[in-house]
Amino acid sequence: xxxxxxxxxxxxxxxxxxxxxxxxLVLITxxxxxxxxxxxxxxxxxxxxxxAAQLNLKLGIGYMQANRIDIAIDKLKKALQxxxxxxxxxxxxxVLYEAxxxxxxxxxxxxxALQLKPDYLLAKMNYARFLCANxxxxxxxxxxxxxxxxxxxxxxxxxxxxxGVCARRANQIDQAEQYFRQALQVNAFASSALYELAVIxxxxxxxxxxxxxxxxxxxxxxxxRTSLQLAIEIEQALGNNxxxxxYASMLRQQTSAATATQ
Numbered sequence: 001x002x003x004x005x006x007x008x009x010x011x012x013x014x015x016x017x018x019x020x021x022x023x024x025l026v027l028i029t030x031x032x033x034x035x036x037x038x039x040x041x042x043x044x045x046x047x048x049x050x051x052a053a054q055l056n057l058k059l060g061i062g063y064m065q066a067n068r069i070d071i072a073i074d075k076l077k078k079a080l081q082x083x084x085x086x087x088x089x090x091x092x093x094x095v096l097y098e099a100x101x102x103x104x105x106x107x108x109x110x111x112x113a114l115q116l117k118p119d120y121l122l123a124k125m126n127y128a129r130f131l132c133a134n135x136x137x138x139x140x141x142x143x144x145x146x147x148x149x150x151x152x153x154x155x156x157x158x159x160x161x162x163x164g165v166c167a168r169r170a171n172q173i174d175q176a177e178q179y180f181r182q183a184l185q186v187n188a189f190a191s192s193a194l195y196e197l198a199v200i201x202x203x204x205x206x207x208x209x210x211x212x213x214x215x216x217x218x219x220x221x222x223x224x225r226t227s228l229q230l231a232i233e234i235e236q237a238l239g240n241n242x243x244x245x246x247y248a249s250m251l252r253q254q255t256s257a258a259t260a261t262q
Contacts, residue, residue, distance in 0.1 A: 053083035060092060072096060087116045091123040096131055106130060121147050125159060132166040141166040146184075157183040157190040164196055173200060191221040198230060207237045225254050 060075035073096055090113035098106035110130060114124035124147050129138030141163045148159035164179030168217040177200055183193035194217040203209035211234050217227060229250040235244035 003005055019066065030238050034190075048082075052084050052085055053079045053089075055079075056082065057086060057092075060089065064096060067101060069096060084172075085116055087113050087120050087123065090116060091120070091126060094123070094126060094130070098126075103130075103134060119150065120151060121152055125162060128159075128162055128166070132162070132169055137166045137170040141170075157187040157193065160186065161190060161193045161196065166192065168196065168200070174205075176200065191217050194220065195227065198234075202230065202234055202237070205237070207234050210234050211238065219222050223250060223254070225251060225258070228254065 022167035026156045044238035056075045060072045060079060062199075063069075063072035063075060073093065076093050076096070079086050080093075083089075091111045094106045094109035096106075097109060099105070107130065110123055113120055114127065117123070124143055128140040128143035128147065131137070131143065143165035144159045144166060148156045148163065149151055153159060160179045161185035164176040164183065167173075167176035167179060177197065180193040180197050180200075183190045194213050196209045198213035198217060201207070202215060211231075214227065214231055214234060215242065218231075221227075228247050232244050232251065233246040235241075235247060
């Protein structure tokens with residue numbers, strides 16, 4: 001089963017070329033509260049009150065980006081000690097605990113964030129994605145749809161794509177396709193929706209449609225190992241062995257390059 005590319009870069013406001021991005025990319029949009037965070041808190045005397053909360057939030061995000069998870073959690077908890085209403089810290093802790101499989105804590109912090117600020121779309125969509133990934137697809141889908149129609153939403157195609165992922169996980173394929181098409185109506189460049197539609201059409205054995213959607217995806221997002229594997233399967237089903245081998249060669253090159261950098 002193909003892993004939807006969508007899940008790995010959920011809140012980046014563009015769709016990346018590399019489908020192996022980790023959940024930590026969710027944090028990029030948290031940088032609206034900071035620029036580059038220093039990772040050397042001992043370099044200066046820590047302030048108090050709100051300034052200390054913001055400093056620890058910035059440090060926590062910085063450590064998250066550096067994949068220093070334990071320190072990041074400590075800094076974000078400290079930020080909340082200074083300011084218990086810091087919704088960005090609650091959301092960031094939710095992401096961190098989810099990434100480390102501490103799902104009960106992840107859910108707690110996502111819920112805390114939404115209690116503090118019910119219209120905080122980043123937390124709402126993170127929580128929706130979390131629910132969908134943990135067999136609560138109906139709840140997740142509903143949250144995505146709330147986010148899609150929010151007057152604060154500047155990228156509803158992302159929320160519609162999320163709703164589609166939830167519906168597909170619940171085996172509601174027609175509903176999922178409708179959501180993905182809604183995403184494309186909002187933004188014709190919503191490449192994750194194109195990829196998901198390619199998967200659906202391949203599974204339905206409508207291979208020419210699958211190829212068309214995947215070609216459109218590749219034009220917008222480039223080639224990835226996941227999309228190349230899908231392309232190979234589609235071309236094999238269409239009997240196009242030459243194109244299948246071209247994609248297989250590209251896949252081998254990408255796999256070799258990825259292995260070399262590990």
